[in-house]
Amino acid sequence: MSSPQPNNRFREHYESFYNTTPLTTRIVLISTTITYLASFLYDPSFILANIPAFTLLKIQLYRIFTSFFICTELLSLVFAFLSFLDYGKRIESGIGSTNFAAVLLSISGITNMIHNLLCLIGYFLTSRSEFLFIPSVGIWNLILAVISMECATADHSSQRRLFIVDVPTRYYPCVLLGFFCLLNGGQIHLSYFISVGVGYLMGFGKLDYIKLSTERRQRLEAGVLRKFTSKVGFVAGPHSNSWNLATMAISGAISVGNGNGHSSEPSTFRSNVFNASSNNDSNKSVQVPTFGGTMGNRLGSSTGSTNTRSRPNATASQSNPGPMHTVDRSVLVAAAERRAAASVASVKELDEENGKR
Numbered sequence: 589m590s591s592p593q594p595n596n597r598f599r600e601h602y603e604s605f606y607n608t609t610p611l612t613t614r615i616v617l618i619s620t621t622i623t624y625l626a627s628f629l630y631d632p633s634f635i636l637a638n639i640p641a642f643t644l645l646k647i648q649l650y651r652i653f654t655s656f657f658i659c660t661e662l663l664s665l666v667f668a669f670l671s672f673l674d675y676g677k678r679i680e681s682g683i684g685s686t687n688f689a690a691v692l693l694s695i696s697g698i699t700n701m702i703h704n705l706l707c708l709i710g711y712f713l714t715s716r717s718e719f720l721f722i723p724s725v726g727i728w729n730l731i732l733a734v735i736s737m738e739c740a741t742a743d744h745s746s747q748r749r750l751f752i753v754d755v756p757t758r759y760y761p762c763v764l765l766g767f768f769c770l771l772n773g774g775q776i777h778l779s780y781f782i783s784v785g786v787g788y789l790m791g792f793g794k795l796d797y798i799k800l801s802t803e804r805r806q807r808l809e810a811g812v813l814r815k816f817t818s819k820v821g822f823v824a825g826p827h828s829n830s831w832n833l834a835t836m837a838i839s840g841a842i843s844v845g846n847g848n849g850h851s852s853e854p855s856t857f858r859s860n861v862f863n864a865s866s867n868n869d870s871n872k873s874v875q876v877p878t879f880g881g882t883m884g885n886r887l888g889s890s891t892g893s894t895n896t897r898s899r900p901n902a903t904a905s906q907s908n909p910g911p912m913h914t915v916d917r918s919v920l921v922a923a924a925e926r927r928a929a930a931s932v933a934s935v936k937e938l939d940e941e942n943g944k945r
Contacts, residue, residue, distance in 0.1 A: 610685055610821045611821040612689045616730070617672065617673060620657060620658065620659035620668055624660060632660070636651060637723045638723065638779075639720075640703075640704045641720040643700070644704055652701065653693055655700060656692075656729045657730075665727075667728075671731055672734065675735065679691075680823055683825060684826065685821070685824075686809055687800055688823075694790075695729075703778060707719045707722050729780065729783040732764070732765070735761050735764070736761040736790075740791025740792050742758050744756070765781065765784060802826070
């Protein structure tokens with residue numbers, strides 16, 4: 589007899605992460621994990637990071653959208669799972685997977701274009717080629733932008749704790765930048781400042797014109813993104829174009845898709861079954877598959893179904909016997925004598941017939 593296999597803790601944690609994390613957030617975190625593991629063999633920053641000399645001069649424009657999905661340091665990867673996972677869940681649950689992917693790509697594109705423009709200006713003003721090799725790379729650019737986006741419209745009286753210090757929520761990203769400067773000896777990436785600024789602009793609604801319209805989002809989900817709408821964790825977007833990033837992130841409202849790119853009414857965040865139907869379905873009767881049986885019964889059907897046959901209850905029939913009739917014994921004896929006399933007479937007749945022959 590084989591002994592039971594031990595539980596695979598890593599697999600259990602991964603399945604839990606896979607089933608409880610929305611699609612876009614999950615893709616971002618998995619991509620950063622893959623790039624971190626790949627960095628042991630080859631630094632992916634050489635081919636994916638946004639470096640003006642390569643992005644502009646060699647026209648490798650794809651770097652504008654890939655540079656923020658890179659992680660080559662273990663500490664950054666840990667903080668990505670600790671912070672971006674929470675923010676990503678709440679925001680994606682509010683605006684949908686397609687809208688959230690568009691927001692992240694917009695953050696990456698706008699931040700990197702501003703970064704490249706500032707580097708070009710520095711190069712033309714100083715003629716120093718070092719400006720063309722200032723990189724804009726790392727998941728922290730997305731984290732800072734998402735945090736700024738959420739904190740932009742926070743209440744003035746609200747506060748958020750940074751280790752042991754409570755700071756006003758609206759200025760939390762700026763304090764976080766200052767903390768990074770202290771850790772790096774007064775130096776910090778230029779793209780971090782730009783990401784915080786872009787996040788604030790998105791949170792205040794100054795960049796709403798780059799949002800996907802409902803019609804365009806639905807066309808994408810019915811076209812090139814059709815396969816993603818059936819993936820575990822896909823979240824359908826709001827019905828209208830009036831959603832706000834900060835408000836949706838705080839409320840955590842979610843529009844769950846039905847797997848065909850259509851959305852239902854807002855509800856709370858769910859684990860896979862991000863693609864389930866609306867809450868009203870819980871009030872409907874669940875249809876259970878039925879299979880014909882030998883007695884006409886159906887598996888899964890109600891015990892009180894009229895289609896099922898019922899066998900007679902022997903106990904009930906025995907406990908309720910019919911009326912008993914009183915029979916006279918003399919009548920029975922007379923009947924027996926008559927049957928005996930008739931049989932004797934028939935025998936005598938047969939004997940007489942045989943004697944005559």
